[in-house]
Amino acid sequence: MGRSGAGGTRSATRDDVARLAGVSTAVVSYVVNDGPRPVAAATRERVLDAIERLGYRPNAAARSLITGRSGLIGLVVPDLENQYFAALAKALERAASARGQRLVLAQADTPDFADLLTSLAGHRLDGLVTAALPTLRGLAEAGSAQLRVVRISQAPGLEGVPTLTPDYYTGGAAAVAHLVEVHGHSRIALVTGGDAAEPRERGWRDALDDRGLSARSVVRVEWSPSGGRAAAAVLTERHPDVTAVFVASDQQAVGVLAGLHALGRGVPSDLALVAFDGSAASEFTIPPLTTAQVPLDQMAEDAIDELLGEPLVDRVYPTTLVIRESCGCPLPD
């Protein structure tokens, strides 16, 4: 021990390693980074040994200062308690980890979002993926921080920020098509959290229009289980003629199911239901949800890749309709 210092508690630095290994600090760098200069095998051994002995871990801050890369990718989500965003965070953490990057998590629903942004900018993230509607301030902040930003799971086309998004329109239309073609429904409501321009709503509308059916029953509520529960009441009271419903998110569908049940209405017997997202929860609802599944893992990997150097382009991902029971399809056997 001795030499490692009277100070005792501070962590080992590259200088300590160099000293213990009897080499220069440059050589320590060469072996730690596997370059840019070659190192003799024997020397490398000694260095590795010293590193091990000292428990040396290169200081990311010092490295970041000189390389300009922090090894940090930011993620902004509206709310982690929403399972969809939790699943997204999970997939992104995995993808970032696989590329040696750490994920810095931030929730947008904070009182001082501006401070958050400033703080994130201060950490000189290598990139930021956002699943929350960016504020003007946020975009400006990112711009002035020269941050590579990718939007995920949001309608594309905004402000020139590249966006990776599920094919909401086609997925929504397919959900409705299933209800019409397979189950013969003709009065199909929509439960959503967006506005009329939202692509799932357009998909629902067009699918109905194309078949000469009317797209009139729209219930707009929060993107949450509570919202869904409220929607169940509205559906029952104001749209009693409806026989099926397309719910634009699994989160809302969970609430619709709970609300309908409390109201004594059966799914799919009284009201058939198809949702959107394909979250883990959709498999365990009563009844299990038929839902348009989003390829989150693929999107997450592409998002990280884009931030880490791929060209920043918009991408649209096809969804897959996972058939379960809420639509009226029989139990698989």
Added chain:
Amino acid sequence: MGRSGAGGTRSATRDDVARLAGVSTAVVSYVVNDGPRPVAAATRERVLDAIERLGYRPNAAARSLITGRSGLIGLVVPDLENQYFAALAKALERAASARGQRLVLAQADTPDFADLLTSLAGHRLDGLVTAALPTLRGLAEAGSAQLRVVRISQAPGLEGVPTLTPDYYTGGAAAVAHLVEVHGHSRIALVTGGDAAEPRERGWRDALDDRGLSARSVVRVEWSPSGGRAAAAVLTERHPDVTAVFVASDQQAVGVLAGLHALGRGVPSDLALVAFDGSAASEFTIPPLTTAQVPLDQMAEDAIDELLGEPLVDRVYPTTLVIRESCGCPLPD
């Protein structure tokens, strides 16, 4: 513009600000950090103005290098798709944000957990909260990195790492007591993911023992909805005499409910159920779950506070039994 440089794209530094404001770099520091020296109001104005104009954000890496504090707190969870951990992450992110810290998220279920730990250590986190069972390697890594570590939501008493934990034992016992005292059940099974030493299991057992009831039906499955679904089958086939069940986590309870429903058994009519966690999902199951609610927000705040300077001590948090319908209590009205 002019002066801000031909380079153009690099972000503004403290030197740029000092130059534009016509002050020394020290003064810029003083105003940015609000100390340690006073600054004349007029000067401060000029500096603030320059900062604004240049879009200057102090570089966290440089600051970290000199202060020894990174402004980063790590969180290790087993899996974010588990709602309990998502809720925990949410609460911790909030608490960290409120103290100006950012949260670095890491999932433990990665192939190269060791690399992850090394990487985290490199970022010189100001603290780490872990909700995943620490490996020996992990503990050692943390130790050699002189990382302040707090375990959360795990049984206390391990390896001298301070732990914040819900009162699993008492919460479990209270759940069982409710089933016995209020609803008159006497054959109450347990569905859990832990072993016999797990405190919820002890709580269940003792509550039963204390009342002269037998604690025999234990079903051990994964801590997940799938696990719960499997448990439903086991309960039905192997413990048909049981009239109530205490499920050690909401996640599992969701699966138990789904499984029981698929098997045609009603809750609470055929089998009453009380769970543990008090997650958001518990309000929207069919029927809604009676569950021992954990004060996650409080725990999260304390965890961050401990890391940021409070003494590192173990803490135990009482749970609250939230009465809903899965236990057989009537619908509130």
Added chain:
DNA sequence: TTGAAAGCGCTAACAC
């Protein structure tokens, strides 16, 4: 193949 040294952007003595 190795070493010396110039910073990266910042904080905080210490001097004025």
Added chain:
DNA sequence: GTGTTAGCGCTTTCAA
């Protein structure tokens, strides 16, 4: 109240 300056730990050019 303000300015000068010595590093924090690291990467990498340049010379040996």
